[in-house]
Amino acid sequence: MKLHEYQSKQIFAQYGVPVPKGRVASTPAEAREIANELGGRVVVKSQVLVGGRGKAGGIKLAKDAEEAEKLAGEILTMSIKGLPVRKVLVDPAADIQTEIYLGITNDRAARRPVLMGSAAGGVDIEEVAANTPEKIIKVHIDPLLGLQDYQILDLALGIELPKEQWTEFNAVCQGLWRAYKENDATLAEVNPLIIQGDGHLAAIDGKMILDDNALYRHPELAEKRDLDVEAESETEANKFGLTYIKLDGEIGCMVNGAGLAMATMDIIKHFGGEPANFLDIGGGATAEKVAAAIRIILKDPNVKAVLFNIFGGITRGDVVAQGILAALEEVKPSVPLVVRLAGTNAEEGRAMLAGADMLTAETLAEAAQKAVAAATGELKK
């Protein structure tokens, strides 16, 4: 789950990371009020969960409160990469001498967190990583020991940070580490961390991504989820314990198990179709789950046929067939359905479905070919 910049910076501040004294506004009038309190020049920043806000015109500098109000009014009516801007952060304009990148994330291959710093701050760090990886200094953190001060010194030396800033830099790094660890983040990033004209450090932009699997430990953070970034259908699927991801093709699919669901999408493509979605129905294909899955798949107007691929393991094929029949009674789909049951009690399941208004297949390859043909209208029951 991604947090907005203002939310991330609020958390960083709790751990002693210095952030600007700005606040968030939902209306131009609020933006004006905040700018008035701050005095002087301010920066008005759209709060949307996508990168490239600046390039899209979502970050603007204002010379006073009046201009802040006007710019906030413009930004609050924008959409950036399809996401509506609902809030703006009004921060005092920063006095930037030097920009540094600082971030902690999970290094999957090393199986531990990694603290990364670069003197090339303020720009897209993925670009730096791709073009000049030597400019990123990495320090791996032992999950049993935590971040050590000498490691922060190593990083400071690596990015050639002047020694006047070392003490503050240590506090920023330790604060960022605690924010990452105590909130179960998968990413805690300050970009840029700046050295101001007065020599002090400030985190003028921040980003956090939290581990969805750990949100039960942070109910107050779970409430901050921004539903704008999720497709409505994906949120709906979650309610039923389904994992659904919408794609652009015309063949819907419903599968038990994530790996098999991917393999089913792939085989549709292999035989000339395009998958309309990923859908993992999980264990136990009950009528309720199957019905919810069919409803969600068919909400997508591009879907011309639906392929069910269920491997009966612990879940028996006849029980799955019952679920499918009950769901069809309820939903009455208008596009052709192809069903392929395999594994435990698959034959019994297939026999039960023989009378239903659907095409059946024994192998996955046969099912995929039939679904592709049914989607183009070449094949009918």
Add this chain to the structure above:
Amino acid sequence: MSILADKHTRLVVQGITGREGLFHTEQMLNYGTQVVAGTRPGKGGEWVLDDKVPVFDSVKVAVEATGANTSIIFVPAKGAKDAMLEAADSGVEFVVCLTEHIPVQDMMVVRAYYDQKGVRLLGPNCPGLLTPGEAKVGIIPGDIAIPGDVGVVSRSGTLTYEVLFALKLHGMGSSTCVGIGGDPINGTNFIDCLRMFEEDPQTDRVVLIGEIGGTDEEKAAEFISREMTKRVVGFIAGKTAPPGKRMGHAGAIVEGGEGTAAEKVKALEKAGVRVADHPEQIPDLLAD
């Protein structure tokens, strides 16, 4: 012969009194696995499944009383970290964790601790393993595989069943089938299993089932070209998965251009592995 589990495996089930734990313990017993103990704090002294399996309060007590050498964990995500650490300290050599949705920072701590202790972990978020005809430690349906010479290692669950079943339909059996799980940080990996299959006299051929995310398949490919003499056939799921989206498994995501199916297929083919276009091709590629 086989790898990781056989008829000598003495299993303790952590979380045996829960719905899943109890159901799958019965399945494992019916398959012939020696389930010698279960644990559930507060229920020590009780018996489950018609008095077939004694319940203990802790894994350590269960190991002392029964000589269990392997543990399997059916504990929900909130308690899984503690359960894995408890198992690592109990005296068993091998721990299998099936639990899904474990926070990734928990797994980083667990994995670091297991490395220190020198205990082997399989999973989490995995179906466990099956040595057909000898032992089932997990939830892989016993009747979809027969004993044979094909070693199977996979990041997936039902996709693995699909492959086992396809092998069975072609009269091909499996030495051991290992599900290493779909999480980004786990215990036993592809290379560990490939090495064991290479050394296992019963295994003549190996099937490797990977998916998008991470670089474990690429590392496995390097290992295969360097050290494997046995034939390896591969399959990679997720060729049509869009980047930046987590495809069900926590670890199945293409991020920053890394972890694509195309890269993995390329690496495996370069290592001499024949990669199937879809799962049902695997028996043919193994045969000829």
